[in-house]
Amino acid sequence: QQQVKQSPQSLIVQKGGISIINCAYENTAFDYFPWYQQFPGKGPALLIAIRPDVSEKKEGRFTISFNKSAKQFSLHIMDSQPGDSATYFCAASKMDSSYKLIFGSGTRLLVRP
Amino acid sequence: NAGVTQTPKFQVLKTGQSMTLQCAQDMNHNSMYWYRQDPGMGLRLIYYSASEGTTDKGEVPNGYNVSRLNKREFSLRLESAAPSQTSVYFCASTTGPTGRNQPQHFGDGTRLSIL
Numbered sequence: 028q029q030q031v032k033q034s035p036q037s038l039i040v041q042k043g044g045i046s047i048i049n050c051a052y053e054n055t056a057f058d059y060f061p062w063y064q065q066f067p068g069k070g071p072a073l074l075i076a077i078r079p080d081v082s083e084k085k086e087g088r089f090t091i092s093f094n095k096s097a098k099q100f101s102l103h104i105m106d107s108q109p110g111d112s113a114t115y116f117c118a119a120s121k122m123d124s125s126y127k128l129i130f131g132s133g134t135r136l137l138v139r140p
Numbered sequence: 141n142a143g144v145t146q147t148p149k150f151q152v153l154k155t156g157q158s159m160t161l162q163c164a165q166d167m168n169h170n171s172m173y174w175y176r177q178d179p180g181m182g183l184r185l186i187y188y189s190a191s192e193g194t195t196d197k198g199e200v201p202n203g204y205n206v207s208r209l210n211k212r213e214f215s216l217r218l219e220s221a222a223p224s225q226t227s228v229y230f231c232a233s234t235t236g237p238t239g240r241n242q243p244q245h246f247g248d249g250t251r252l253s254i255l
Contacts, residue, residue, distance in 0.1 A: 036180065061243065070144070070230050070246030071183070116182055125190050126171050126234055127198070128244060130182040 030054055031119050033131030040138050046104040048134045050117035053098065057119040061128070062091065062102050065114045074115070075102070107138045142166050146231050146247035153221045153254045161216040161250050163231030171234050172214035173198075173244065174206060176227040183230065189214055221254045228252070 032051045040046045052060075061076035077084045077091040077100065084091045090103040104111055117131040147162045165172065170191050175183040175198075185198030187206040195206050203225060205217045214233075218225060228251050232244040 031182075033182070068248065070232070070248050072246065073243035076243075125188060125196065126242075126244075127173075127185060127188060128183075130175075130184070132180055132182040 030129045031117060031131040033117050033134060035134060036132070037135045038137070040107045040136065042107065042109060042138055042140050044107050044138075046102075046107045046111070046136055046138070048102045048115055048117070048136070049099065050101065050131050051097075051099045052119050054119070054121070055098070056121045057129075058122050059120040060091070060093065060100050061118050061120070062089075063116045063118060063130075065116065065133075071116060104136075107136075109138045109140050112136055112138050144231055144233055144245050144247035146229075146250050148250060149248070150251045151253070153218075153252065155221060155223060155254060157221050157254075158217065158219050159221065160218075161229055161231075161252075162213070163215065163247060164213045165231075165233040165245070166212065167233060167235070167245065168211070169233035169235045169245070170211070172208065173232045173234075174204075174214070174216045175230045175232065176200065176225075177230060177249070178227050186216065186229075223254050226252060226254045 062074045063071035064074040065071040075086050088105045093100045115134045118128040144165045173188040174186040184200045189195045189208040192211045207215045228249045230249050232246045234244045
């Protein structure tokens with residue numbers, strides 16, 4: 028039972044282009060939606076996160092768009108750079124004492140020079 | 141600046157062998173987690189410890205046991221390894237509710253192969 032569905036599985040973008048990764052969730056109790064970035068041989072690291080009380084959050088070239096009614100959220104990477112080549116995971120969490128994250132299946136992004 | 145340290149980094153086991161994966165954090169975090177990462181399946185939670193002295197099952201606990209040794213250390217044990225447990229294992233920690241913008245900090249993983 029996949030509670031957070033992520034697409035696409037892989038993505039190739041030219042340098043300077045826009046990378047878009049989409050996620051959909053089922054559990055309306057989720058109230059925290061982070062994105063993690065993972066480079067080969069390393070653990071994931073928090074990139075950006077959003078709460079459902081806002082529809083968009085921007086940090087530099089990275090933007091999360093959130094659609095509460097559709098239960099979808101997406102990561103946009105503007106002016107994509109070769110250094111952005113990594114695997115990206117969306118995740119969701121409930122505000123409870125476990126602080127557990129439910130991860131999507133991941134998107135492998137390749138930015139060509 | 142160690143953060144979350146996992147040992148070993150690589151391990152090859154034979155079916156039926158046992159081993160313990162070690163994890164330690166130096167950030168005074170309360171909560172710790174064990175995940176496994178498999179191609180196309182993201183990270184799946186095996187066990188977690190919301191606070192020192194407590195442990196709970198995650199999504200895929202079968203075949204594993206954990207020990208929260210103290211606030212710093214959280215170990216994962218495979219009692220009788222099976223090929224299906226070949227994976228990359230990640231330990232993570234956080235200070236408190238992720239919903240309050242407290243990220244989970246991950247180690248660099250243990251790559252485990254079971255023949």
